[in-house]
Amino acid sequence: MTEFAVRRLLIDLDSPFPGRWNGGDAFRSALFNALSMSFPAGEQFFMDSVRAGLQRLPEAERLRMAPEVRGFVGQEATHRRIHALFNDNLARLGYDNDIERRALRRREAHKDDDLRNQVAATAATEHFTAIFSDWLLRHPEVLEGAEPRLRLLWQWHCAEESEHRCTAFDMYQALGGKQAWRIRVFKYITYTFLGDVLRQTVRNLHHDGSLWRWSTWRSAAHTLFARDGMIRGNYGQWSAYFAPDFHPAHQDDSQSRAWLQDHTADYSVVR
Ligand SMILES: [Fe+2]
Ligand SMILES: [Fe+2]
Numbered sequence: 428m429t430e431f432a433v434r435r436l437l438i439d440l441d442s443p444f445p446g447r448w449n450g451g452d453a454f455r456s457a458l459f460n461a462l463s464m465s466f467p468a469g470e471q472f473f474m475d476s477v478r479a480g481l482q483r484l485p486e487a488e489r490l491r492m493a494p495e496v497r498g499f500v501g502q503e504a505t506h507r508r509i510h511a512l513f514n515d516n517l518a519r520l521g522y523d524n525d526i527e528r529r530a531l532r533r534r535e536a537h538k539d540d541d542l543r544n545q546v547a548a549t550a551a552t553e554h555f556t557a558i559f560s561d562w563l564l565r566h567p568e569v570l571e572g573a574e575p576r577l578r579l580l581w582q583w584h585c586a587e588e589s590e591h592r593c594t595a596f597d598m599y600q601a602l603g604g605k606q607a608w609r610i611r612v613f614k615y616i617t618y619t620f621l622g623d624v625l626r627q628t629v630r631n632l633h634h635d636g637s638l639w640r641w642s643t644w645r646s647a648a649h650t651l652f653a654r655d656g657m658i659r660g661n662y663g664q665w666s667a668y669f670a671p672d673f674h675p676a677h678q679d680d681s682q683s684r685a686w687l688q689d690h691t692a693d694y695s696v697v698r
Contacts, residue, residue: 429495429498429591429593430494430495430497430498431495431498431499431501431502431587431590431591432498432696432697432698433498433501433502433505433696433697433698434502434505434583434587434694434695434696434697435505435694435695435696435697436505436509436579436580436583436693436694437693437694437695438576438579438580438693439576440509440512440513440516440576440580441512443516443519444516444574444577445520446460446517446520446522446631446634446635447635448573448574448577449570449572449573449577450570450571450572450573451572452572452646453632453635453637453640453642453643453646454628454632454637454643454644454646454647454650455569455570455646455650456631456635457628457629457631457632457635457637458624458628458647458650459581460517460522460627460628460631461526461624461627461628461630461631462624463510463513463514463517464514464517464522464524464526464527464627465526465527465530465620465623465624465627466506466507466510467507467510467511467514467527468527468530468531468534469530469552470503470504470506470507470510471507472530472534472545472548472549473499473503473549473552473553473595474499474500474503474504474507476542476545476546476548476549476595477496477499477500477546477549477594477595477598478496478500479542479545479546480542480546480598480599480601480602481493481496481598483542483602484601484602488601492597492598492601495591495594495597496594496598498591499591499594499595501697501698502587502590502591503591505697506584506587509580509584510584513577513580521634522631522634523630523634524627525626525627525630526623526624526626526627529623530623533619542602543599543602543603543604543605543608544608544612546595546598546599546602546604547599547604547608547609547612547613548612548615548616549595549598549599550595550596550598550599550609551609551612551613551615551616551617551668552616552620553588553591553592553594553595553596553675554592554596554613554665554668554675555616555617555620555665556588556592557588557589557592557675557678558661558664558665558678559585559588559657559661560584560585560586560588560589560683561585561589561664561678561679561680561682561683562655562657562660562661562664563581563582563585564582564585564586564589564682564683564686565655565682566655567582569650569657570582579690579693582686582690583686583690583693583694585683585686586682586683586686586687586690587683589678589680589682589683590680590683590684590687592675592678592680593674593675593676596674596675606671610668610669613668613669617665664678
């Protein structure tokens with residue numbers, strides 16, 4: 428089992444930032460704003476399902492996984508807190524967080540599902556965050572021109588997502604989750620997560636007044652569908668999840684480790 432440090436990022440989120448904080452680029456800002464809006468409810472769900480999974484394990488397994496779960500929960504709780512501040516800033520600018528309402532409705536609709544499926548949904552979403560994180564750390568130009576504190580916020584979150592990418596997956600396996608359900612839930616999460624993020628991105632662009640600008644969709648095409656863009660460049664990583672012997676530990680985490688080593692001055696270790 429791995430134990431993760433819980434880090435406090437040394438940035439100030441009290442002073443305001445503009446809606447187009449990402450280099451003035453409307454699409455890149457709207458997309459990241461949509462992702463941030465999804466995090467507090469999503470990360471609460473991840474913490475709750477993994478913690479509930481831990482309680483369900485036989486004692487020996489529970490003792491074995493407890494330190495890793497503690498680190499996972501500590502990291503996600505810190506992310507949730509800081510993205511809530513980020514989202515408060517967006518709310519003050521008049522952005523409407525619909526993705527959170529949708530996530531909470533969906534959580535309510537699935538609250539009586541088998542716990543293993545809730546952990547499978549967490550593992551599936553964590554696969555998305557892990558491949559997105561590695562991609563973003565490999566492509567710092569996606570945050571080109573961003574306010575330094577916000578670039579730091581996104582890269583720190585990505586580094587930790589990559590670091591704890593195995594926890595929910597290992598919990599699903601420890602609970603005896605079946606392969607077929609892992610895949611079925613992953614397809615469902617792909618459909619709902621991408622759909623929700625796209626919908627919120629469009630909503631953000633509409634609020635920003637840039638939905639119908641040519642430059643917005645040129646940036647979208649480049650960010651998502653360039654050779655190593657967010658969608659096209661990650662197709663192989665996404666589809667790897669379907670392999671029967673898939674395990675997130677096989678994914679490269681060198682970017683994450685390098686970032687955490689190079690930025691020790693930007694965070695303090697809480698525990
Ligand atoms: Fe997170
Ligand atoms: Fe995570």
